Amino acid sequence: MPRRLKLAALVASTVATALVLAGCAGGSSAESTSSAEADAGGPVTIEHAFGETTVPADPQRVVTLGWGSTDAAIALGTIPVAIPFDSYAGNSDGVLPWVADALDKAGVDTPTVLPESPDEPPYEAIAAADPDVILAVYSGITEEQYETLSQIAPTVAYPDQAWSTPWRDVVTTVGKALGKSAEAETVLADIDSQIAAAAAAHPEFKGKTIAAVVDSAGTFYVYKKEDPRVEFLLDLGFVNAPSVDELANGDSTFYYTLSYEQLDKLSSDVLVDYATTQDEADSFLTAPQTSVIPAVASGHVAQVVGTSNISAVSPPTALSLPWGLDSLVDALAAATAGTK
Numbered sequence: 001m002p003r004r005l006k007l008a009a010l011v012a013s014t015v016a017t018a019l020v021l022a023g024c025a026g027g028s029s030a031e032s033t034s035s036a037e038a039d040a041g042g043p044v045t046i047e048h049a050f051g052e053t054t055v056p057a058d059p060q061r062v063v064t065l066g067w068g069s070t071d072a073a074i075a076l077g078t079i080p081v082a083i084p085f086d087s088y089a090g091n092s093d094g095v096l097p098w099v100a101d102a103l104d105k106a107g108v109d110t111p112t113v114l115p116e117s118p119d120e121p122p123y124e125a126i127a128a129a130d131p132d133v134i135l136a137v138y139s140g141i142t143e144e145q146y147e148t149l150s151q152i153a154p155t156v157a158y159p160d161q162a163w164s165t166p167w168r169d170v171v172t173t174v175g176k177a178l179g180k181s182a183e184a185e186t187v188l189a190d191i192d193s194q195i196a197a198a199a200a201a202h203p204e205f206k207g208k209t210i211a212a213v214v215d216s217a218g219t220f221y222v223y224k225k226e227d228p229r230v231e232f233l234l235d236l237g238f239v240n241a242p243s244v245d246e247l248a249n250g251d252s253t254f255y256y257t258l259s260y261e262q263l264d265k266l267s268s269d270v271l272v273d274y275a276t277t278q279d280e281a282d283s284f285l286t287a288p289q290t291s292v293i294p295a296v297a298s299g300h301v302a303q304v305v306g307t308s309n310i311s312a313v314s315p316p317t318a319l320s321l322p323w324g325l326d327s328l329v330d331a332l333a334a335a336t337a338g339t340k
Helices: 035-040 069-073 097-106 123-128 143-152 168-177 180-203 228-235 244-245 260-265 280-288 294-298 307-312 320-336
Strands: 044-048 051-055 062-064 133-135 209-216 218-225 253-255 271-276 302-307
Touching: 044 168, 062 069, 069 097, 069 168, 069 180, 097 320, 123 143, 133 168, 168 180, 168 228, 180 228, 180 320, 209 228, 209 244, 271 280, 271 294, 271 320, 280 302, 302 307, 302 320, 307 320
Parallel strands: 062 133, 209 271, 271 302
Antiparallel strands: 044 051, 209 218, 218 253
8 A cells, every 4th residue: 555555664675665644742752963063063973773873063065865854854944966866746756746835935956856666765865965964753664674775875864663753753863863953943943833723713613533544455444552653643633543542453563454354443533545546545435344434424524635745744844734734624623513
């Protein structure tokens, strides 16, 4: 299934087809930067799943991999020299719409877009970009790939599990790596104010149970509360449906598959369905296997339709969340109407 759909599950081929594509959390304990380092503007040491990386002060040539690091860097005023190709929701050049908008607003040219490379990072192209640092804060790189990348430039991996870094931690970690921790806090404060305003405008969200799912190519995926997209929904006032935890089978830290025979047990006040096309969205509501889901039967389904809309909130990033927030909130409001 697609990453924005499955992590949203991992990234275009690394996890399924595109990762359907997570919400919020405080800074990870797996990352570390001393205040003295930050205040002095010197090199910064960041801990992650593969050890620790010392990033030189004021890195100018930044290469980003995976999801969200590009957006965080741009939001912090640093334009990467090379960014990953996005085949799921990107344009013909592999650039995401909110990234293209931000670059246009900044009046800068599009950075080098790295060639699509499903199985491993495009090492030669990355080396050709001559980076000072490689940011793979929300990615699926393996330890072996990390070691190879580290021979090119200092590389910052994810703090714990692949494709599971809370979106806020992506912003703060990128901020630390770039010597812009204060700016990162400002970016997050601005986004938090937008989320808070949306939640305040929709008090009906508070306390309603919610589940987020994808039905893709005959496989039904349910996202756990650890998934960044679900964390974001909880930020808006919803609570994770107890049935999501009760039906979990240990497939993954952030999602699991559920047989069609069990869908009638997936109970929630509101259901969020991610669909790449309108036809898929329509089929979800009428298919025999999904029509038994309580929220589908009662008409309380919020559908996120289209690769760009899915990617914007699966999981959100420093640039995509403001870009996609209004349309998601409108869909959630419509789905919540009439719930008890």
